[in-house]
Amino acid sequence: MxxxxxxxxxxxxxxxxxxxxxxxxxxxxxxxxxxxxxxxxxxxxxxxxxxxxxxxxxxxxxxxxxxxxxxxxxxxxxxxxxxxxxxxxxxxxxxxxxxxxxxxxxxxxxxxxxxxxxxxxxxxxxxxxxxxxxxxxxxxxxxxxxxxxxxxxxxxxxxxxxxxxxxxxxxxxxxxxxxxxxxxxxxxxxxxxxxxxxxxxxxxxxxxxxxxVPVLAGSIRQVVFPQTQILQRRRVPAGETVGYNATWTAPADTEVAVCNLGYADGYFRGFSGTGAGLHDGRSLPVLGRVSMDLIALNVEVAPDLAEGDWIDIAFTLPQAAQTSGMSQYELLTGLGSRFSRVWTD
Missing domain, CATH: 3.20.20.10 (Alanine racemase)
Incomplete structure (x- = not known):
């Protein structure tokens, strides 16, 4: 199965x-x-x-x-x-x-x-x-x-x-x-x-x-849309930290979604504190370090999201390259084998 x-x-x-x-x-x-x-x-x-x-x-x-x-x-x-x-x-x-x-x-x-x-x-x-x-x-x-x-x-x-x-x-x-x-x-x-x-x-x-190159930027369409599932939703109290090395501290009580995605899947550590999820047109910032299998997203603006829900990951290649410091080639070819690949035609 x-x-x-x-x-x-x-x-x-x-x-x-x-x-x-x-x-x-x-x-x-x-x-x-x-x-x-x-x-x-x-x-x-x-x-x-x-x-x-x-x-x-x-x-x-x-x-x-x-x-x-x-x-x-x-x-x-x-x-x-x-x-x-x-x-x-x-x-x-x-x-x-x-x-x-x-x-x-x-x-x-x-x-x-x-x-x-x-x-x-x-x-x-x-x-x-x-x-x-x-x-x-x-x-x-x-x-x-x-x-x-x-x-x-x-x-x-x-x-x-x-x-x-x-x-x-x-x-x-x-x-x-x-x-x-x-x-x-x-x-x-x-x-x-x-x-x-x-x-x-x-x-x-x-x-x-x-x-x-600029001449292509306006005519090339996004093809790849990563999506990740929420494993846990939690409230992080003000003053507590999230993730390895405690690089992010909650300035106030914050709703956080922990999602199944990490650098083993090609979502590199360069997205730590810079990447984002997307939900109903709203940005859900990555909090703290991207780890091997998990990321944490700020879902304060999305009270409807719960464990088991799916979240889109911002991955427009030129912007994602700028955000992460990785090349567009690395971002694409680094996408790991743990993704299921679902074509929509």
């Missing part, structure tokens, strides 16, 4: 799809794919990919072959960004996904196994994964059947000359490899304009409600 969890994520499928359509429109003539790595940025990759595929998305990106296996039953075009290790070859040859080859050794391993359609990552300045433009010019990729030549912007959300420099290095490879398509942009990169779009864009964060 499955015991109902005392905390859940309400996931807005319509908002997810609308965000993808917004990013697809902004991508112009380029196709718009979707990064669904890290279990769909914490939402659940299977549910995300299923909904985006139904909306028309035809390119999906994961980090590892285990993540590709989790989507295999959907029979979608999936690319594995971390390439192929020797340990991956058995599953790679099943044909469930394409590798994104990142190193000369991976390229040789792919050739030795018989080759076939693949993607390739080129490092244009991030100094993370990828072969160099010089290696491409020297013929490293000659003879490969390349579906998509990929690079990645290091500072897409920043106003920096590095963006243009990376775009220029990448554009110089046009026609050099025989790749059917070229792809450079993540979510913020899409907002840089058409010269960055090439043939395929690969949004991630903004699909899920995040925005790092």
């Amino acid at each position: 499955m015991v109902p969890a005392p905390l859940r994520l309400r996931l807005d499928g319509a908002a997810l799809i609308e965000n993808w359509r917004t990013l697809a429109r902004m991508s112009g003539s380029a196709a718009c794919g979707a990064a669904v790595k890290a279990d769909g940025y914490g939402l659940g990759a299977h549910g995300v990919a299923q909904r985006l595929a139904a909306a028309g998305c035809r390119d999906f990106f994961v980090a590892t072959w285990a993540e590709a296996e989790a989507l295999a039953d959907l029979k979608l075009p999936v690319s594995v960004l971390h390439g192929v290790r020797a340990e991956d070859m058995e599953v790679v040859r099943s044909g469930m996904a394409r590798p994104v080859l990142n190193t000369p050794l991976q390229i040789q391993r792919w050739r030795d196994s018989g080759g076939g359609p693949c993607d390739v990552m080129v490092d244009t300045g991030m100094n993370r994964l990828g072969v160099s433009p010089a290696q491409v010019e020297q013929g490293l990729l000659d003879g490969l059947t390349i579906e998509t030549l990929i690079s990645h912007l290091a500072c897409a959300e920043d106003d920096t000359s590095m963006n243009a420099a990376q775009r220029k290095r990448f554009a110089a490879l046009t026609g050099r490899t025989g790749a059917r398509r070229m792809s450079l942009c993540n979510s913020a990169g899409i907002a840089l304009g058409t010269e960055y779009h090439f043939d395929l864009t690969r949004p991630g964060l903004s699909l899920y409600g995040g925005s790092l």
Whole structure:
């Protein structure tokens, strides 16, 4: 028997799809794919990919072959960004996904196994994964059947000359490899304009409600709505404290709800004294330290809330990042396995 969890994520499928359509429109003539790595940025990759595929998305990106296996039953075009290790070859040859080859050794391993359609990552300045433009010019990729030549912007959300420099290095490879398509942009990169779009864009964060640049802030909808159940309602007398290290002292007798949510669930300690619950449009401030499994909320303004009731948690990503000091990426991917995930479409 499955015991109902005392905390859940309400996931807005319509908002997810609308965000993808917004990013697809902004991508112009380029196709718009979707990064669904890290279990769909914490939402659940299977549910995300299923909904985006139904909306028309035809390119999906994961980090590892285990993540590709989790989507295999959907029979979608999936690319594995971390390439192929020797340990991956058995599953790679099943044909469930394409590798994104990142190193000369991976390229040789792919050739030795018989080759076939693949993607390739080129490092244009991030100094993370990828072969160099010089290696491409020297013929490293000659003879490969390349579906998509990929690079990645290091500072897409920043106003920096590095963006243009990376775009220029990448554009110089046009026609050099025989790749059917070229792809450079993540979510913020899409907002840089058409010269960055090439043939395929690969949004991630903004699909899920995040925005790092002003041009996206007004058009990206919130997708993730955490909710937690009240375990106990108590009255804390004036002068007494709440939580670890006694960081909050009641200035007067205060109604407090203790709720099933904590940093083990990805509700980090940065929300201590800064986060809030929401109930009927009213803010319920977090009191004291966020602990591993529990938070305390000031429910003085909500006399109707009782043990067993559900409370929404304020989690609009740009604001939650500012409040907690965590990045929007960390907030999403940190959402723990103890949440039940409930889609509304």
